[in-house]
Amino acid sequence: MLAYAARRAGLGALQVLAVAVLAFALVELLPGDAAVALAGDQPDPAVIERIRKQMRLDEPALTRLGDWLGGLLTGDFGASLVSGRPVADILTAALEPTLILAGLTMILLLPLSIGLGVAAARHRGRWPDRLITTFSVGLYSVPEFALAVLLVSVFAIGLAWLPPTAVGVPSLLAEPAVLVLPLLVLLARPICSIARLVRAGMIETLDSEYIAHIRRAGVSERRVVFAHALPNAVSPATAQIARTADWLLGGVIVVESVFVIPGLGTALVDAVNARDLPVVQGIAVVFGATTVIVNLAADLVAFRLAPRLEVAR
Amino acid sequence: MNEPRTHSPRLSRRGVLGAAAIAASVSSAAVVAGCSGGGASGGAKSGGTLRAAFAGGGADEVLDPHRVNLFADAARAKAMYDKLADLGSDMAAVPRLAESWESDADLTVWTVKLREAAFHDGAPVRAADVLYSYQRIADPEETFRAKQDLAPIDLEASKAIDDRTIEFVLQHPLAEFPNSLAGFGTYIVPEGADDFASPIGSGPFTYVSFTPGSEFTAARFDDYWDGPAKLDRLQIVVADEESARINALLGGQVEYAHDLSATTARANEGNDAVAMVSSPGSNMLGFAMKTDRAPFDDTRARRAMFLLCDRPELVESVLSGRGQIGNDLFGLGFEHYASAIPQRERDVATAKTLLAEAGIQEITLDTADVGSGFLEAAQIFAEQVREAGIIVHINERNADTYWSEVLTEGQIASYRSGAMPIASHISQRLLTDSPTNLTQWHMADFDEAYLRLQSTADDAEREVLYQDIQQRLHDEGGYLIWGFADWIVGTLPGVHGVEQAPANTLEWARFDKVWMD
Numbered sequence: 001m002l003a004y005a006a007r008r009a010g011l012g013a014l015q016v017l018a019v020a021v022l023a024f025a026l027v028e029l030l031p032g033d034a035a036v037a038l039a040g041d042q043p044d045p046a047v048i049e050r051i052r053k054q055m056r057l058d059e060p061a062l063t064r065l066g067d068w069l070g071g072l073l074t075g076d077f078g079a080s081l082v083s084g085r086p087v088a089d090i091l092t093a094a095l096e097p098t099l100i101l102a103g104l105t106m107i108l109l110l111p112l113s114i115g116l117g118v119a120a121a122r123h124r125g126r127w128p129d130r131l132i133t134t135f136s137v138g139l140y141s142v143p144e145f146a147l148a149v150l151l152v153s154v155f156a157i158g159l160a161w162l163p164p165t166a167v168g169v170p171s172l173l174a175e176p177a178v179l180v181l182p183l184l185v186l187l188a189r190p191i192c193s194i195a196r197l198v199r200a201g202m203i204e205t206l207d208s209e210y211i212a213h214i215r216r217a218g219v220s221e222r223r224v225v226f227a228h229a230l231p232n233a234v235s236p237a238t239a240q241i242a243r244t245a246d247w248l249l250g251g252v253i254v255v256e257s258v259f260v261i262p263g264l265g266t267a268l269v270d271a272v273n274a275r276d277l278p279v280v281q282g283i284a285v286v287f288g289a290t291t292v293i294v295n296l297a298a299d300l301v302a303f304r305l306a307p308r309l310e311v312a313r
Numbered sequence: 314m315n316e317p318r319t320h321s322p323r324l325s326r327r328g329v330l331g332a333a334a335i336a337a338s339v340s341s342a343a344v345v346a347g348c349s350g351g352g353a354s355g356g357a358k359s360g361g362t363l364r365a366a367f368a369g370g371g372a373d374e375v376l377d378p379h380r381v382n383l384f385a386d387a388a389r390a391k392a393m394y395d396k397l398a399d400l401g402s403d404m405a406a407v408p409r410l411a412e413s414w415e416s417d418a419d420l421t422v423w424t425v426k427l428r429e430a431a432f433h434d435g436a437p438v439r440a441a442d443v444l445y446s447y448q449r450i451a452d453p454e455e456t457f458r459a460k461q462d463l464a465p466i467d468l469e470a471s472k473a474i475d476d477r478t479i480e481f482v483l484q485h486p487l488a489e490f491p492n493s494l495a496g497f498g499t500y501i502v503p504e505g506a507d508d509f510a511s512p513i514g515s516g517p518f519t520y521v522s523f524t525p526g527s528e529f530t531a532a533r534f535d536d537y538w539d540g541p542a543k544l545d546r547l548q549i550v551v552a553d554e555e556s557a558r559i560n561a562l563l564g565g566q567v568e569y570a571h572d573l574s575a576t577t578a579r580a581n582e583g584n585d586a587v588a589m590v591s592s593p594g595s596n597m598l599g600f601a602m603k604t605d606r607a608p609f610d611d612t613r614a615r616r617a618m619f620l621l622c623d624r625p626e627l628v629e630s631v632l633s634g635r636g637q638i639g640n641d642l643f644g645l646g647f648e649h650y651a652s653a654i655p656q657r658e659r660d661v662a663t664a665k666t667l668l669a670e671a672g673i674q675e676i677t678l679d680t681a682d683v684g685s686g687f688l689e690a691a692q693i694f695a696e697q698v699r700e701a702g703i704i705v706h707i708n709e710r711n712a713d714t715y716w717s718e719v720l721t722e723g724q725i726a727s728y729r730s731g732a733m734p735i736a737s738h739i740s741q742r743l744l745t746d747s748p749t750n751l752t753q754w755h756m757a758d759f760d761e762a763y764l765r766l767q768s769t770a771d772d773a774e775r776e777v778l779y780q781d782i783q784q785r786l787h788d789e790g791g792y793l794i795w796g797f798a799d800w801i802v803g804t805l806p807g808v809h810g811v812e813q814a815p816a817n818t819l820e821w822a823r824f825d826k827v828w829m830d
Contacts, residue, residue: 032714040382041683041729042458043717044748051456083373083525090372093524149556157563164564165557167366168528168550260552260561262371262526270371270526273713279372 005300012292016285020072023284024065027277033057034081034275055081068281077285078278087282090267094251095286098263100172101255102248104179105186109244113191114234117198121233122225124203132199136192148185148258155181165260172261182259186252190244194237201233235305242298249290357810357828362546365569365824366558369551374525376509378500379450379457384571385551387497388822389523392531392547393433394500394514397425397443398491399819402592402812404647404734406491407819410438410501410515410538414494420486420770425494427477430538432503433519440473445504461741461748462496486768488775489736497817517542517825526551543810543828555685562587562803568829569811570803571822574685575633578801587803593637594646594732595800595815598627598690600678601719601728604791605753608676609724612789613667618725619657619793620664623697628796630693631686635801639794641787644735646797649776651783665701675704679726681715686798691727694795720751728792732815739763739782743790752791759785 035051036043052058071078077087120132156164166178205211206229214228215221251265264283271279367385374383378390397411408414412428430438448468450457470482483490493499503513512520517539518531529549533542550567552558559577562570563586578589602609602618609615624638637645640657644650676698680691688709695705710718719726728751730738741747744763745755759782766778786792800821804811807830814820 030713031711032717036717037713038382039717041716042749043720044461045720046748047456047458047460048717050454054456080373083375085372085525093372152560157560160564163566164560165552165566167552167557167561167566168364168548170524170528257554258557260554260557262551266526266553267372270373274371274373275713276373 005296008296008299009292012289012296015292016288017069019288020281020284021065021069023280024061024068024277027272027275027280028061030272030275032275034277037273037275038082057081064277068278072285077282080279081276082274087278090279091282091286094262094264094267094283097172097256097261098249098251098265101179101182101186101252101261101263102245104183105190105248106245108183109187109190109194110241112187113194114198114230114237116191116195117237118202118225118230118233120195120199121202121206129199132195136195139188140192142188144185144189144252144254145258147188148181148255151181151184152258165258167260178259182255182261185255185258186248194240194244197237197240198233201236202229205229205233231305235302238298238302238305242294245298246291246294249294250287357543358830359543359828360545361829362548363544363569363808363824363827363829364548364550364567365571365822366550366552366561366567367571368553368555368558369526371526374551376512376520376523376529378502378509378512378514379446379459379498381498381500382458384816384822385549387817388549388571388824389529389531390498390500391516391822392518392549392824393512393516393520394502395430395438395516396496396499396501397427397494400492400495400732400734400817402814402818402820404492404644404732404815404818406489406495406734408491409495409819410443411491411494414491416490416770418770420488420490420768421483423481423483423490424474425479425481427479428538429477430515431536432515433513433534434503435536436503437476438501438515439476439504440479441476442504443479443501444468444471444473445506446501447499449502449507450499457498459496459498462493462499462737465490465493485764488767488769489734492734492736518547521546537825539825542825544824547824559587559803562805565805568805568808569827572816573801573803575635575799575801577803578635578799579633581803585806588806588808589801589803590811590813591635591799591801592813592815592821593799594797596732596798597639597643597645597730597794598631598636598686598796598798599639599641599728599792599794600694600725601751602725602791602793603723603753605755606724608671608673609791611671611673613671614673615789615791615793617664617667617671617673617701618698620660620667621698621701622694622793622795623659624657624795626697627690627693631690632796632798636796636798639796641790641792641794642783643730643738643792643794644732647732647735649735649779651780651787653780654784654787657787661701668701668703673703675706677706677708677724679708679710679715679719679723681710681712681727683712683715683727684729687727687729690795720749726751731817733817735779735783736767743786754791 034055035048035057038051039048068078079086080090116132120129123129152164155162162180163178169175169178172179211224211229214224251263253265253269256263256265268283367388369385370383378394381387381390395410397409398406399409401407410427410430412426414423414425416423427438447463450459451463451468465483465487467482467484472480474480517534517537519534521530521532523529531547533545535541552561555574558570559573561567581587602615604610619641628636628638642651678691678695680687682688691707695707698705742749742751743754744760762782766775769775769778800816810827812820
């Protein structure tokens, strides 16, 4: 398993690099550059030319890409074209809120969604199952922005129970109340999809031959469900859990902009609008790395939960 | 008038759903408190922190006052710094750090006297600081936006007469030179200042903290030359989405929300929990026609567009009625505006004749999602033009590069402009060598007329020239100006002293005059 992990990590590093180069190429293909974007509605050609020179945009794209890759090997992410701030600083600042939101969402998501899935499977066909199924299909069909707007107008503006945005809050953890609504929005759809996967996995497992055998051996129903059936039932859901973690670590732009949370999603949108290539590439590296790590972790977990699957592959 | 209230503002903002009983008891308590609390004085109160929400520039925001670009940058710079002059709501220059200015007879040498003012570290504001600031902005290697406003000054020849007197020598006569002293981003920094990590200015607030893309905090400067601010602290927070700004205001997270839409203003018309301050005439909206190429190099084609435009319909549907109709002239309500020229009315029949004479069957209209209502205005105007039997293609361009593209490309393009003096509008956009001459208006006799205007010292004579220039633009210019949008900011009811003012003028975002209950 260790050799497998090492091979995957090496491949992952290559994938991350490829993503960064691809991001560079895509932003280069967009019309306009950082100088044009910065000039905005004052497009004085002489000024644009001067900005271009200052930003070294007059050099060939391949030279700039090469310089950036060279810096990356020494751990230097470069500096923003617009403000001259180190990209590493910008990434660190944007990562913090994204990590807090993603971490808290995952901590709440796993017990809730697995619990609901197991409950529905154990009461298959009866009212708790029907309630959970109806509710999760309904909630799953509500897009994030609609849910966010609804929650803000009811709980923040109407009832005034919670702050509507995180505007001006120095750190999300300093004022936890601002996290409640964003967390609800982030949890809504993943809870539904994972609970349904766990329910299906659980039903299949509980019907299986080996569970019937364990039951015949006189093991208590609690032990049957949680010690024997659950690990098998959850393993099909790990891929979906990994996808969710990846989505969260990418900075969910809809949630960030409605609730004014300056995370990675906002940083990426700002950087692309400003054609600030070093920042875009830095974020691409972060996104690539999280995707590789999360998927690797998910595969390892799935392997631990149900070794048969890995062998079969 | 609003009596000072002593109860918690959170309770007063509640009465949106239900809670009528609570609301009633709270407001009666407020009346009692107001009576016993010496409500008769009614004067401005000191104290408190005002939180103001602006759209921002993300992690790339800086505090260098010469690098201002966005409204949030300008509001921060204004809190900490002063300019020699600023623009009044009619765009006439108002002295600020300058106490007075006067010119020689041919308008090329201007003597500016500074008032007695101090920087936050106690050092006086001197002529040397002014010259340093202007030299920094004008540095040919640099790209400061204010460079354009200061371009008329020959800084080599200009000098300090004494610590509080500066003699500016200009490259050419300029009757409206004080406008340059009020230019966007022409702030005065202490001599030698080049690092703005903890900025020192002469403005009404001193620097406390700054996190790019998130928040900026400043505290009252007690020795401010224009009288100390009423607020203890000012906090400028960043919320890019308009919906987030109004939500933060409704939820009591901020006391001031900048740049709200007409739709938001209409939706909150009857809501006592917020107050809307709309400033008329702030944002000009229109279409720019290229006068150097077909089809709009033909004056008849431009006149046909003027006549086909249904201005009231555009103001009603694009601006939700929150604006005024335009007369194809920039600067409605500003100093020197040619208000005597009759309002242009729609006339489809005449337009059809003109188009037939000019032989025009189709046009391509450039637009992009670069401002609220841009796409809608283009769609509606296209329909209005189609009524004359013309084929209109709408070409939607990339928003990030739109302005740079339409400067040189296309036939007719959606256009907008913030407030500025009429002279600046002409010098930046309508002279042969203007940097952003979007209508490609290259007229030697027009350039001469403008130069004559700027060389005329007599106010009455200059006014005549202003009217002549505007009459010409109205008759055959390239800017079709259909309306002026109100500039809308929202405040909580307990905030006072927020004046109606076009963006980037003296009274706009002037937090040193704001006070709270």
